[in-house]
Amino acid sequence: MSKSYKEIMNDITTFIFDVDGVLTDGSVFVTNEGEMLRTMNIRDGYAMKAAVESGYKVCIISGGSNEGVRVRLRNLGITDIYLGTTNKVETFNEYAGLYQIKPENVLYMGDDIPDYHVMKLVGLATCPQDASPEIKTISGYISHKHGGKGAVRDVIEQVMKTQGKWNTHFEGNHD
Template identity: 40%
Template sequence: MQDILERAKAIRLVVFDVDGVLTDGSLFLGDDGQEYKAFHSRDGHGMAMLRDSGVALAVITGRRSEVVRIRMQSLGIEHVHQGCKDKLPVFLKLAAGLGIAPAEAAYMGDDLMDLPVMRRVGLAVAVADAHPVVREHAHWCTPSGGGRGAARDLCELILRAQDKLDALVQDYLGADRPA
């Protein structure tokens, strides 16, 4: 675990896949073709805490969905790349544009198309219910499944490794409240 914390300490950018990572992978389609997805609110809060701590956040997903655009906008995530069948060139361009080395990036995925990016980053993370090959190539697997708190697991791991989590928790507890 010490190696994982050392990797997490260096992270300046976290990139998330969407389907199977920020959602449980289910796709709900209405008769009119409208797509619906369920996002976990605690994942969103973890992402917001990590973003507010100074870590850049991004999404790279193979599908296009208006609901993803809306959800990421509500979380203040500026770097949203949809419809990316080949995620590695998108990741490399994003990292270079932000002046961040791949070793300073984390990527969270769940399926085979995530492997090219996962193999290039400093911290490759698989959700608990990821494809077995993806879990095999991850530096760390979350205790929670995709869409069920996995993103929060990663956000708190990074915040803990960077010595920022305790202060955030204390802010919620309030400095003037008794322990």
């Protein structure tokens, strides 16, 4: 009998997120100069920062290469940021090898076909509510939130609560 997603959450030490469609709603605002602007959810950012501060590894693997995204994520304390990735499986394997991370300890959230193969390798594949049907089919957990609208906060908070770390972090943070 396979484990439920809540049972798997007990073993998660590492979060990996895609950007477009996960940390953003997948929309891009294009300026007259051709710059592509995205919006990110502040609550997702708070949860990622809380995860980093609580000792979890947080990694970003994205095909996009917007440097503004890198700056935003670095400001949250995330140092493992892989942008412009063409082979997410290869990047995942490099990252996991660098830190000796076991795939079963990884939660990966993706939303579309470029995430498919890497999601098949991890302990808990997750996706936003508005992910593509192919991604929903292989996800052990589908957030009730959409990409860019709190899906990242949802999975981080659930893992941290399952492991008894969410309230600990919250109670110690009074600013």
